[in-house]
Amino acid sequence: MKTKPQSPKKSRNLEKSRKEILEVAFMEVFTKGFQGVSIDDIVAKTNLTKGAFYHQFPTKLDMGYALVDEVIKPMIIERWIKPLESYENPLDGILAQMKTLIGEADPKYLKLGCPLNNLVQEMSPVDKEFHIRLQIALNLWIDEMDLHLKRAKKSGYLKPDVNTKQVAHFVVMAHEGFYGMLKGLDDPKIFSALYASLKLYFKSISKNARSV
Amino acid sequence: MKTKPQSPKKSRNLEKSRKEILEVAFMEVFTKGFQGVSIDDIVAKTNLTKGAFYHQFPTKLDMGYALVDEVIKPMIIERWIKPLESYENPLDGILAQMKTLIGEADPKYLKLGCPLNNLVQEMSPVDKEFHIRLQIALNLWIDEMDLHLKRAKKSGYLKPDVNTKQVAHFVVMAHEGFYGMLKGLDDPKIFSALYASLKLYFKSISKNARSV
DNA sequence: TTGACAACATACTAATTAGTATGTAATGCT
DNA sequence: AGCATTACATACTAATTAGTATGTTGTCAA
Numbered sequence: 116m117k118t119k120p121q122s123p124k125k126s127r128n129l130e131k132s133r134k135e136i137l138e139v140a141f142m143e144v145f146t147k148g149f150q151g152v153s154i155d156d157i158v159a160k161t162n163l164t165k166g167a168f169y170h171q172f173p174t175k176l177d178m179g180y181a182l183v184d185e186v187i188k189p190m191i192i193e194r195w196i197k198p199l200e201s202y203e204n205p206l207d208g209i210l211a212q213m214k215t216l217i218g219e220a221d222p223k224y225l226k227l228g229c230p231l232n233n234l235v236q237e238m239s240p241v242d243k244e245f246h247i248r249l250q251i252a253l254n255l256w257i258d259e260m261d262l263h264l265k266r267a268k269k270s271g272y273l274k275p276d277v278n279t280k281q282v283a284h285f286v287v288m289a290h291e292g293f294y295g296m297l298k299g300l301d302d303p304k305i306f307s308a309l310y311a312s313l314k315l316y317f318k319s320i321s322k323n324a325r326s327v
Numbered sequence: 328m329k330t331k332p333q334s335p336k337k338s339r340n341l342e343k344s345r346k347e348i349l350e351v352a353f354m355e356v357f358t359k360g361f362q363g364v365s366i367d368d369i370v371a372k373t374n375l376t377k378g379a380f381y382h383q384f385p386t387k388l389d390m391g392y393a394l395v396d397e398v399i400k401p402m403i404i405e406r407w408i409k410p411l412e413s414y415e416n417p418l419d420g421i422l423a424q425m426k427t428l429i430g431e432a433d434p435k436y437l438k439l440g441c442p443l444n445n446l447v448q449e450m451s452p453v454d455k456e457f458h459i460r461l462q463i464a465l466n467l468w469i470d471e472m473d474l475h476l477k478r479a480k481k482s483g484y485l486k487p488d489v490n491t492k493q494v495a496h497f498v499v500m501a502h503e504g505f506y507g508m509l510k511g512l513d514d515p516k517i518f519s520a521l522y523a524s525l526k527l528y529f530k531s532i533s534k535n536a537r538s539v
Numbered sequence: 540t541t542g543a544c545a546a547c548a549t550a551c552t553a554a555t556t557a558g559t560a561t562g563t564a565a566t567g568c569t
Numbered sequence: 570a571g572c573a574t575t576a577c578a579t580a581c582t583a584a585t586t587a588g589t590a591t592g593t594t595g596t597c598a599a
Binding site for chain 1: 575576577578579
């Protein structure tokens with residue numbers, strides 16, 4: 116057996132440290148907001164120190180940008196886009212994913228809202244670069260959603276006159292809105308109410324009332 | 328002519344000072360977020376000083392609570408509920424108000440989002456008392472919206488099997504969602520897209536396709 | 540008119556914070 | 570093996586911050 120290409124145990128690993136910091140930072144920002152979190156808070160929950168932090172990120176804002184690009188964007192794809200591929204009718208997939216990831220989510224996490232939406236609401240007006248990164252993430256979500264809706268249209272699940280991009284905007288808006296409402300109100304029953312209304316909307320743009 | 332009940336000019340006025348502080352604080356929090364604003368920031372934009380601030384509010388959080396109760400709640404009623412009274416079909420009123428207050432709003436302000444939603448997203452998980460106050464404000468909005476929807480149902484504008492409370496939740500969710508999306512994305516055209524989708528939803532719960 | 544209190548103003552403090560300066564040891568290349 | 574460099578650790582700083590302590594003056598009732 117030859118020596119493994121990547122050394123298996125080393126006490127210093129730039130990538131691994133970056134991931135560790137970002138993972139902790141994600142949860143801290145998720146719970147307290149970007150402006151409510153201190154770098155000392157973050158490194159304290161890490162096996163690393165401030166030196167490691169500033170070796171990775173020039174400033175706190177740069178860490179925030181990395182959060183968007185390296186944590187949140189992949190998370191959107193993984194949680195909201197990829198799962199749609201296995202549904203013949205993407206509209207079914209969208210509703211099913213919302214039911215799973217929002218409707219059946221641990222209330223403890225639901226109270227924290229949506230990581231992307233939280234940052235959009237808090238940081239978009241505060242920092243321009245933040246706004247740009249968040250905008251890119253949002254548009255990624257919308258564009259990928261649009262592709263699935265185009266597929267739905269092609270497969271005959273949507274009425275032919277439906278503007279898929281327009282629907283994509285509404286659907287992503289609904290995701291954010293659902294999270295926001297469930298964060299503000301405490302009643303888990305509210306998801307069912309919102310869900311039922313969204314289903315009605317889907318029905319009104321679907322070709323066959325049979326499906327959805 | 329008798330003497331006026333309230334003395335016209337006095338250099339010290341508890342109520343007036345409170346309003347002055349809250350007005351400035353509202354804009355500061357609206358632009359920078361609650362955690363992003365300092366009390367020094369606020370009093371600097373006022374004709375008063377820190378002494379006046381802490382004479383009114385025991386802590387920064389208490390000022391935040393006052394913002395919700397004394398500024399934001401009345402604003403919701405004034406901007407989103409009261410105007411509906413003059414519409415025979417409340418659904419028309421809801422759409423018209425959204426067009427006026429969101430679709431035709433100054434982009435400068437649109438970028439700042441919705442004062443209530445901003446605080447919900449930022450402060451709900453951070454402070455329990457904040458969460459309670461914001462929850463009350465949200466439920467006020469929903470309940471008042473529900474009353475108008477009940478009126479719509481009674482007047483025959485809604486299908487008889489429509490759950491008005493459920494619709495009220497969806498409508499308020501849409502308000503917050505619209506604001507959130509327009510804050511995150513920069514394209515003003517997006518309002519039209521969201522608006523068109525909401526209109527479709529309204530159509531699907533309306534009795535006569537003629538209206539709305 | 541005059542106190543007494545309310546409505547502020549001013550000056551200060553202790554804690555927190557982002558960021559820096561500098562030191563040190565692990566790693567990898569030759 | 571040795572050495573340069575990277576990947577951190579430690580200690581510090583200057584600025585900001587919420588909150589306090591105390592002083593001052595306008596207001597109003599008697």
